[in-house]
Amino acid sequence: MSAACSFEPQGEGRVAAVIDLRTFRLEDGREIRLAGIEPAGPDRAKGAAALSAILMGRDVTLRGADDMPDRYGRQPGFVFLAGSEAPVQSELLSRGEALVAADATDKDCASALVAAEAEARGAKRGTWADPTAIKNAESPGDILAGIGRFTVIEGKVLSVRQAGATTYLNFGRNWTRDFAVTISRRMMPAFEAAGLAPKSLENKRIRVRGFVEARGGPRIEVLRVGQIEMLGGN
DSSP states (O other), X not given: XXXXXXXXXXXXEEEEXXXXXXXXXXXTSOEEEEXXXXXXXXXXHHHHHHXXXXXXXXXXXXXXXXXXXXXXXXXXEEEEETTOSSOHHHXXXXXXXXXXXXXXXXXXXXXXXXXXXXXXXXXXXXXXXXXXXXXXXXOHHHHHTTTTSEEEEEEEOOEEEEETTEEEEESSSOTTTSOEEEEEGGXXXXXXXXXXXXXXXXXXXXXXXXXXXXXXXXXXXXXXXXXXXXXXXX
């Protein structure tokens, strides 16, 4: 079986500088951004230290679906140390230093990343040692404290409502104050294909991840199926 996330090779190099948990510079000047993950906390220095411990001065191979730079000129990709079958992303996830971003489109790759995060969560490693690492959907104030941050939230979907082209998964009765997840109409076919038709989520416990916005109460817009997971015990 081939290693997870081992896409087409997109170059190699030696790591010269680590900028933060997701970004580093090679000796040839290229800036690389680790695909598929988000930092587990707001402390940039701590994140940089975690990545430095793994990568600093090491030779790496870059793999990815393409090598198109992002708008900041960074090349996104999965990063492998010589002789390793798992990407550096999996190492950071299994240490509890990162969260799965749910943007990996390859199923095997996404499964490997989710498994690495789940291992850390089960062992309470890194960020998961903090009982408040997962926010409670019934505590909108706690969620709002993380505006603009990538956050993991768990709770029971109280109701599913449609308004125009948007479906709302409501976790409380007061839509101006309580937490809700929004899904646009164009995402519906993907959710139905994955067995996650929004109406079927009513009264189910789910885990959702994404960037928190304030629109009345706290909101997370779901742009990918991987942002929602069913929880055991449903």
